Amino acid sequence: MTEAVDVIVIGAGVVGLSVARALGLADREVIIVEQHDTFGTETSSRNSEVIHAGIQYRPGGMRARLAVAGRDALYAFCQSHGVNHSRCEKLLVANGEEELARLKAVMENAKQNGVTDLRIVSAQEALAMEPNIRCDAAIYSPSSGIVDSHGLMLALLGNVENAGGVLAVESPVMGGRVVDDGLELSIGGREPMTLRAKTVVNCAGLYCDQVARSIEGIPAATIPKLYYGKGQYFTYSGAAPFSRLIYPLPSPDSQGVHYTRDLGGQAKLGPDLSFIATNDDYAVDDTRREAFAQSARRFWPDIETAELVPGYAGIRPKIAGPGEEGDFFIQDKSVHGISGYIGLYGIESPGLTTCLAIADHVAELLE
Numbered sequence: 001m002t003e004a005v006d007v008i009v010i011g012a013g014v015v016g017l018s019v020a021r022a023l024g025l026a027d028r029e030v031i032i033v034e035q036h037d038t039f040g041t042e043t044s045s046r047n048s049e050v051i052h053a054g055i056q057y058r059p060g061g062m063r064a065r066l067a068v069a070g071r072d073a074l075y076a077f078c079q080s081h082g083v084n085h086s087r088c089e090k091l092l093v094a095n096g097e098e099e100l101a102r103l104k105a106v107m108e109n110a111k112q113n114g115v116t117d118l119r120i121v122s123a124q125e126a127l128a129m130e131p132n133i134r135c136d137a138a139i140y141s142p143s144s145g146i147v148d149s150h151g152l153m154l155a156l157l158g159n160v161e162n163a164g165g166v167l168a169v170e171s172p173v174m175g176g177r178v179v180d181d182g183l184e185l186s187i188g189g190r191e192p193m194t195l196r197a198k199t200v201v202n203c204a205g206l207y208c209d210q211v212a213r214s215i216e217g218i219p220a221a222t223i224p225k226l227y228y229g230k231g232q233y234f235t236y237s238g239a240a241p242f243s244r245l246i247y248p249l250p251s252p253d254s255q256g257v258h259y260t261r262d263l264g265g266q267a268k269l270g271p272d273l274s275f276i277a278t279n280d281d282y283a284v285d286d287t288r289r290e291a292f293a294q295s296a297r298r299f300w301p302d303i304e305t306a307e308l309v310p311g312y313a314g315i316r317p318k319i320a321g322p323g324e325e326g327d328f329f330i331q332d333k334s335v336h337g338i339s340g341y342i343g344l345y346g347i348e349s350p351g352l353t354t355c356l357a358i359a360d361h362v363a364e365l366l367e
Ligand SMILES: Cc1cc2nc3c(=O)[nH]c(=O)nc-3n(C[C@H](O)[C@H](O)[C@H](O)COP(=O)(O)OP(=O)(O)OC[C@H]3O[C@@H](n4cnc5c(N)ncnc54)[C@H](O)[C@@H]3O)c2cc1C
Pocket: 010, 011, 012, 013, 014, 015, 016, 017, 033, 034, 035, 036, 039, 040, 041, 042, 043, 044, 045, 046, 047, 048, 049, 050, 051, 052, 171, 172, 173, 174, 203, 204, 205, 206, 207, 208, 211, 230, 231, 232, 271, 313, 314, 315, 316, 317, 347, 348, 349, 350, 351, 352, 353, 354
């Protein structure tokens, strides 16, 4: 059986839901096909839930271009849709001469990305804000925050459905082909079928490359190699020591092991970064406990290693390997030559923060 629809969005993570919402609000008829039995069970529920200010991305890159707009749109959406969030602020700490010398460069990078509300604070000022902190100086970011990612996805799905869109769960894309007026996809699962659409948006996260490769007619040379950057978390069973998020200074491929807390007040450390061969290894390595404690001790001297408990892990779909700086890669026909296909690759951090800006960008590409 072949059914015809206007738009198929592949994947019901926070990005697929946002894209479906934006296209639904633009009066397109949208179906989201998701392989699992519900939305948001992969990377969108295995992250830090941080609303990033947009500080460290390479100026001019896609992440930098979408970060500030995405952050502002996300705060506005959370407010208007009653999604639990907190603009809890962040301190990026510097310890030692080398890090103190880097503070200005981090500030300058942020400024080029349009992040204009940062301020360097002294050790005394940081201590007045957070009595348990140790640093020689810090960057204070008032527009960083945290969000309930599940609540966000639920609200996005509500918008999709109100606009007439549909989420089809247990509907894995098994393959497909480019046809004259769009694309045709084979959907597996309990009710296998063929779906034909004018527009297909690939938001399959950790499977975006595999999905693209399974569609005949998408030039293989345009499908980027995907690297899997695993990030593990340890939760802290003691009382939460800080009310703000506490980060070390960022490096090109990672923001470093940092301190965050969720909206329920649960403190946690992570994520670390290790490149792995598969996209489904979510085990947390308990032997990393001391290494996490040591990283955090630089800004949190009183941390008790014994209070760290293995938490959870997530995997970043990266288009850059170890030591390289990643970016989002959003492809339209100017890259692959197919008018009905948009491919989203490498949607790692800050994909949660920028989900609404990514969706607007996709809608613009389709206009
Ligand atoms: C450790 C870690 C920490 C992070 N921290 C932050 C943070 O604090 N702030 C921030 O802004 N971002 C953060 N991110 C990034 C953010 O989580 C992701 O960018 C975002 O969740 C990506 O959403 P997505 O919808 O693209 O992917 P996903 O959530 O992975 O969704 C993809 C969906 O596609 C489905 N799918 C795959 N293949 C198929 C198929 N063949 N057929 C049908 N469906 C399919 C999957 O089942 C899945 O539901 C972090 C990421 C990680 C890994």
